[in-house]
Amino acid sequence: MKARILEGKTGIITGALDENSIAWKTAVKAHQHGAKILLTNAPVALRMGKVQQLAEQLETEVIGADATSLEDLGKLYDAAEAKFGKLDFILHSIGMSPNVRKEKPYTDLNYDWMFKTLDISAISFHKMMSLAYKRKLMKEWGSVVALSFIAAQRSFPKYGDMSDAKALLESIARTFGYYFGRDQKVRVNTISQSPTPTTAGTGVDGFDQMLKYGEVMSPLGNATAEDCADLCVLLFSDFTKRITMQNLFSDGGFSSVGASPEILGTR
Numbered sequence: 663m664k665a666r667i668l669e670g671k672t673g674i675i676t677g678a679l680d681e682n683s684i685a686w687k688t689a690v691k692a693h694q695h696g697a698k699i700l701l702t703n704a705p706v707a708l709r710m711g712k713v714q715q716l717a718e719q720l721e722t723e724v725i726g727a728d729a730t731s732l733e734d735l736g737k738l739y740d741a742a743e744a745k746f747g748k749l750d751f752i753l754h755s756i757g758m759s760p761n762v763r764k765e766k767p768y769t770d771l772n773y774d775w776m777f778k779t780l781d782i783s784a785i786s787f788h789k790m791m792s793l794a795y796k797r798k799l800m801k802e803w804g805s806v807v808a809l810s811f812i813a814a815q816r817s818f819p820k821y822g823d824m825s826d827a828k829a830l831l832e833s834i835a836r837t838f839g840y841y842f843g844r845d846q847k848v849r850v851n852t853i854s855q856s857p858t859p860t861t862a863g864t865g866v867d868g869f870d871q872m873l874k875y876g877e878v879m880s881p882l883g884n885a886t887a888e889d890c891a892d893l894c895v896l897l898f899s900d901f902t903k904r905i906t907m908q909n910l911f912s913d914g915g916f917s918s919v920g921a922s923p924e925i926l927g928t929r
């Protein structure tokens with residue numbers, strides 16, 4: 663029988679929009695592993711997406727919350743506490759850039775939009791952790807995970823100001839991870855995932871080419887949304903109790919390759 667490594671655990675999963683979402687796959691797998699989950703997404707996503715369908719499947723509910731709003735997050739945590747008491751895990755699976763969406767070049771950003779990008783895609787992670795920390799919402803050895811991309815370290819021009827958001831997101835994980843670990847024994851990590859065909863992913867100009875490039879650069883091929891979900895489940899579990907403040911690459915080896923024969927045309 664398959665081991666259920668999240669038996670008895672409870673958590674919040676953000677960002678499940680449709681079946682392609684990494685958060686959707688993670689919620690399904692975490693549930694299969696025995697976890698009880700509260701789902702949340704932005705109010706607009708509740709109207710446009712399919713998250714209610716997922717909630718029915720997992721016999722749970724969805725709480726609408728804009729992750730940039732401390733008030734909304736407070737209400738989300740009230741609901742989570744009423745349902746579960748303290749939590750074992752939280753997944754931050756949220757990203758959006760108006761500049762990328764409207765194809766504004768990086769050399770000519772709209773700065774109001776850039777603030778939005780940073781707030782939605784990175785500072786919301788700080789807000790979620792700060793509120794949870796102050797309320798002592800997480801159990802000891804709890805786990806907080808956010809999803810990142812290698813544009814935090816390397817230049818991917820079409821990824822625009824999302825690159826800056828991901829660099830900030832990873833820094834917040836390290837910096838908050840210190841306090842969360844020292845004071846409450848809570849882990850904080852990011853997963854840097856391969857390009858993945860989701861609503862957010864395919865919204866980046868040149869996504870198909872990035873997907874193909876990743877496929878031939880990575881010795882194991884691109885990591886899929888399922889692969890990422892498996893790693894999330896592992897990071898929520900007790901098997902990774904002392905892994906914290908890390909950025910783990912779920913990328914088939916892409917981040918360690920300089921050039922591949924396929925790219926050089928030498929094969």
Ligand code: NAI
Pocket residue numbers: 676677678679680682683684685703704707727728729730754755756757758782809810811854855856857858859860861862863864
């Ligand atoms: P997705 O489009 O399915 O998920 C993004 C989610 O963010 C949506 O559910 C959306 O409603 C939510 N969101 C946007 N603004 C919000 C707000 N203000 N408050 C609350 N939620 C909000 O796409 P995907 O790919 O599953 O994205 C999940 C995470 O994975 C994001 O952080 C993304 O940057 C990251 N990621 C995605 C990759 C890809 O190629 N798809 C690669 C590496 C990382």
